Amino acid sequence: MNIPQREVRSITYPASHVFRGALLGTGQISVYHLRAWSQIKGVEIVALANRTIEKALARADEFGISPDHVYSDHRELLEGEDLDFVDIATLPDVHRVQVEDAAAQGVNVLCQKPMAPSMEDAQAMVEACDHAGVLFSINENWRWRTWYRDLKRLVEEGAVGKPKYIRIVRHTNLTVPRPGESLPEFFKDQPYIMNMERLILYEWGIHLIDVMRFLFGEVNWVFARMDRTSPISIGEDRAYITMDVGGVNCLVDISWGSIGVEKRESQLEQVTLEGNQGSIELLPDEADMLRISNHEGSRTQPAFTGTSDDAYQASYTAAQAHFIGCLREGREPETAARDNIRTLGAMFASYESAAENNVIHLQNADS
Template sequence: MNTPVPLRIAVLSFAHTHSLSYVHALKAMPGVELVAADPDGAAAADDALRGAALAAELGVAYVDTYDEAFAWKPDAVVIAAENSRHRALVERAAAAGVHVLCEKPLATTVEDAVAMQEACERAGVILMVAYPVRFAPSVRDAITELRSGRLGKVLGVTGINNGKLPQDRAWFTDPELAGGGALVDHVVHCADLLDELLGERAQSVRAVSNSILHAERELEVETGGLVSIRYPSGVIATIDCSWSWPMSSATWGGLTLQVVAERGTVTVSPFAKGVAGHDAHGETWSPVGADLDALLLDEFVHAVREGRQPQPDAGVGIRTVEIATAAQASASRGGEVVTL
């Protein structure tokens, strides 16, 4: 077996919870040299471990600043910083000629997302957006089945992406750092699957939201929402994006997509299977099936080695940010329809 040419990858920030599984996936890959930097971790209001302490727990080499991370001359970076900090890091990577996998959402504004795409295109580097759910075998099988035409034309889609309030990462509920609440956090995963399934840009968006869930915390962002999207083909899709799972739940939540076609329906729920039980602390839940973050990282690393653009790309990132920001605008106007 040929040994892969060493590939240097820097994980920039531990702000997003997926950064932990990204480190685990990259450490398991042959021919990957890894370093992490989380300079904002020490000052973060997060309850969860960050910075050098988390790096030590994960067993990954650590540097204190992004300057040191780029001085290490990585071939690629995985950006898992707070949403509003994505643009600066992507543009810095592009200027250094470094390929990028960026956590979702790509940005908090469409303007920033477009600027990030343009910076990477000018530099000739990859910009991939971290949407791991599309790598679930059940999702891929469902999309293949629907594209085959056997069930006829797609008529409508119901999406659900619910979960716990991400309380151990305080920035998720900081309107400046996150760009919003549940609408930002959970709409984009379903929007990505819709983008892949339908192959058309959304035409209009209508949304309602509130902060009834977790009202005792007096958060500045929405904790529940429902989004309706109309596509040029006439398909109407809905997304329930609420932080509605109880904090006592043994698992973070789940995502389900139900597609209604002319001759049948297809339902996928890639996080539904698991092993339930109990321990000294109460109910437990261990998911079974493919590691979606590992599949995402595998595609990114192969694309970097092969010099090709992987999916989902910046175009997908922009279109999903368009939907999320239109949903925010609609909800702020009492459910007014926003045309894209």
């Protein structure tokens, strides 16, 4: 992987500056983005764009944005508005053109995962933003979930000694379409998913690869298996990945087609993290508790405060607030695109591994 060199931007903004942003893409997920922006001080969302303009107009109405600033074309939006940043929440296939167009206008970019449908696109996007001198970060909210922050802090405090192993499991039920049954919500809301050749890992599991990188460092190699349960949607709805991340054995085991396995709805994955001195577990089936066990004994605490919905929204807000903080202070975001391209690379390597039934080693030239 040829990762572009880090370029630290030197622009900073005064504390009083109110960032003018626009949202590209007003699909299902945009509600969480807009709620988050409404909760972050010093940010105003002034415009929206969406291919189907009716959706954008409805979203604008919902969030008090004037219909005069709603567009069906992102280029018209970029030309018609005076912006500090765009928040890109469209499908990956259009990320590259939208990022390059924003960069060409000198507009900073926060872009939804997955960054791009290929490494070539992703590298071109990073280079375009570097060339334009704009900040380019990926909206990777999972590493902002409070329980993963807690996990990282606990590991750094030595709660488990040297980390050896982590297993993250999430098997859900009836998320994929089945013959003779009505479409699950997830597919009703996002019908394009039915025809995605890359499905559960590309659309969702990439979050867990990023979490592993957040916790332990760089991915040295991956070995992955993909499988499909639904006879209707065409992409993989199961993925089992073994990774070496910073010397830790990492297992990611996800499925959307596990009939009867999921017992309750939770924002939490089943996580077992073990070190040579103790372990930490996230327990969705035990009232969303986090359990820390070591030689001092075992204690549990809630994995998050408030409702599960609050926790879900909070990770968006934290991820977006981080972007604004970095933009204001001229800092490199931890989810900078030049870093996140490694998460993307590990995701593509997983598909390659599954296709070739072999271990794929990653070159992290910059690490």
